[in-house]
Amino acid sequence: MPSISRKGSSMPESPIRKLVPFSEEAKKKGVKVIHLNIGQPDIETPKVALDAVKNNTLTVLEYSRTEGSETYRDKLAQYYAKHDIQITAKDIIVTTGGSEALAFALNSVLDIDDEIIIPEPFYANYNGFATAAGIKVVPVVSKIDSNFSLPPIEEFEKLITPRTKAILICNPGNPTGYLYTREEIKKLANIVKAHDLFLISDEVYREFTYDGKEHYSILQEEGIEQHAIVVDSVSKRYSMCGARIGCLVTKNEAVIRTALKFAQARLSPPTYALIASEAALETPQEYFDKVKEEYQARRNVLVEELETIEGVKIGNPKGAFYCIAELPIADADDFARWLLEEYRLDGETVMIAPAAGFYATEGLGKNQVRIAYVLDKESLKRAVHILKQALTSYIG
Numbered sequence: 445m446p447s448i449s450r451k452g453s454s455m456p457e458s459p460i461r462k463l464v465p466f467s468e469e470a471k472k473k474g475v476k477v478i479h480l481n482i483g484q485p486d487i488e489t490p491k492v493a494l495d496a497v498k499n500n501t502l503t504v505l506e507y508s509r510t511e512g513s514e515t516y517r518d519k520l521a522q523y524y525a526k527h528d529i530q531i532t533a534k535d536i537i538v539t540t541g542g543s544e545a546l547a548f549a550l551n552s553v554l555d556i557d558d559e560i561i562i563p564e565p566f567y568a569n570y571n572g573f574a575t576a577a578g579i580k581v582v583p584v585v586s587k588i589d590s591n592f593s594l595p596p597i598e599e600f601e602k603l604i605t606p607r608t609k610a611i612l613i614c615n616p617g618n619p620t621g622y623l624y625t626r627e628e629i630k631k632l633a634n635i636v637k638a639h640d641l642f643l644i645s646d647e648v649y650r651e652f653t654y655d656g657k658e659h660y661s662i663l664q665e666e667g668i669e670q671h672a673i674v675v676d677s678v679s680k681r682y683s684m685c686g687a688r689i690g691c692l693v694t695k696n697e698a699v700i701r702t703a704l705k706f707a708q709a710r711l712s713p714p715t716y717a718l719i720a721s722e723a724a725l726e727t728p729q730e731y732f733d734k735v736k737e738e739y740q741a742r743r744n745v746l747v748e749e750l751e752t753i754e755g756v757k758i759g760n761p762k763g764a765f766y767c768i769a770e771l772p773i774a775d776a777d778d779f780a781r782w783l784l785e786e787y788r789l790d791g792e793t794v795m796i797a798p799a800a801g802f803y804a805t806e807g808l809g810k811n812q813v814r815i816a817y818v819l820d821k822e823s824l825k826r827a828v829h830i831l832k833q834a835l836t837s838y839i840g
Contacts, residue, residue, distance in 0.1 A: 451578070456571045459801025460814075466784035467795050475788060478827040480815045481797040483618065483765065487683040487735055487818075489724075496723030497716050508712040511704060512538025512691070516722045520691065523725055527650065529663045535695050537703050540713050542648050542677030542690035543569065549673050549692055550577045550610075552702040553642045559607045560644075563595060565768065565802035565809055567618045567646065582608070583804040588759050588770055588812070592620040594628040600635055610642035611635065616649045616659065619802045619814035620768050621743075621761020623653055626660040633662070636671045642699075643668060648677040648690070649764040651732050654740040657762055669695040680765075682724045683735075687717040739765050742817040742824060749828035750815075753835065768799055770812045772839065776800065779838055780813065787834045794827045794834070 460482050467477050511517070517533035524531055539545040554560060556578035562570060564583040574581045584599050586592040600611070611632060616623045636643045645662045653659050662672045677690035692703055743761055750758050755772030773779050776798040783793050799812035817824055 451575060455575050456568070456801065458572075459568050459799070460797045463780055463784060463795065463797075466781055470784050470793065474791065476792040477784070478792060478794045478819070478823060478830065480817075480819070480827055481795045483680065483816045483818060484685055485680065485683045485765070485818045486820065487738070489683045490727040490731055492726050493682060493684060493720040493724040497720050500716070500719060502715075505715055508715045508718050510707045510712050512536070512713060512718065513722075516718060519722060519725045524663070524693070527659075527661065529661055531663065531693060531695065535693055535700065537692045537700060537707055538713050538718070539690045539692055539707070540710070541688040542646065542675050542679065543573070544710070545675040545677070545690045545692040546570075546644075546646065547573050547576065548703040548706045549644050549675060549699075550574065550579060551706055552699050553644075553673070554579045554609045557607065558609045559605060560610045560612055561600060561603050561608060562612045562804070563592075564804055565592070565619055565799060565812075565814075566612075566804075567614055568801045570612065571801075571804060580607075581804045585805065585808065586620070586622070588757055588768060592617065592622040592759050592768070594624060594631065597631050597635060604635075604639055604641075608639070608641060610644055612644045612646070614646040614649075615661075616652060616761075616763025617766075618646075618649065618764055619766045619797070619799065620759050621764045621766050622759070623657055623659065623761075623763035629660050629662060629665055633665045633668045633671075636668060641671065642673055643671050644673045644675065646675045648675070648680055650676075651681050652736060652739055652765060653763045654736070654743060655762060659763070663693065663695075671696075673699060678721045678724060682721075682727060684720065684724065687714075687720055689713060689717045689721040739817070742819070742821055743767070745821045746815065746817045746824050746828065749825055753828070753832045755835075765817050767815055767817070768802075768812050769815055771835065773811055773835070776809075776811055776813050782838060783834055787837065789830045789833055792826070792830055794830050796831075 517536045559580045559582045561582045563586045582603050584595045650659045674693040679685040757770040759768045761767045780796050780798050797814040799809035803809040
């Protein structure tokens, strides 16, 4: 029998989606599953974006331009200018989701067996993208006790080898909700300049910052223009996860030229989704203000409720809409599966994402879970109540 590739065999499963069959089986039995496992917001997509598709008069659904239309990229540049990021349309390649932007970035700046340093825990699919590109993830551990802040610069320095080509961060972070400070970005800037590395920043949660704190992009940092690559997306910003439109942004012309070749190989991003995304740029600021206020309130409820559970430790997020919780158990994978297969409270259970899949270091995160606070406040309270009762039963 023909065998599949070593690359295919080594591709990691998604810790977020691998439990879906158990969730679906529970639902078939009439169980209500409250989803804390996936970052699918319940916030409504801006009406202006949906109307642009509904009212469209296209008679032929043509290919779009490989790098995205010039009008859309011009408007994107104007959007970034509002965030004190000075770029032009030529610095942008529109992609099929932020995922493709990251894949283009990795394949454009790293060769097979090259190394990329990533603070862990990190978005689980970074492992998958790295495997697909044939590159090695070198993790540097950030800890829940320090709220997942940037590890000491000395820890980065220890990991740099002749094969190291880039550092990748997510800011604000998925799965931790950590928001990097201006000072931390400057420290990273000094490292990439000193060692001639790329700094790739996944900034898809830029709008979601709390407690009066502001996001500081690597594209705002002077002196690293040739090192900085930003990955972005409309998915979370406009609650348009299904649109699958993102972009790669950099002032490094060689990176743009190279990424464009990868983009040409996949032809073009989806036309209707581009129409919706361009229209979404007209979304008024009050939309974002209300969404941020709602997420901050949800975060507060989630953290307050989790703190009532004995033995639970929480990383307090300053951005995005996730948090990592450390539970008084040995194996979060087993607990998450048990919740779906066996535990019921008044016909309900909860679905969580085991956090081990967000680490590259074997053994880390085994007793941690990622919780997405994308549900309304009452649902979050109910979910944590179920989780609290479930832990008592599971430990007992």
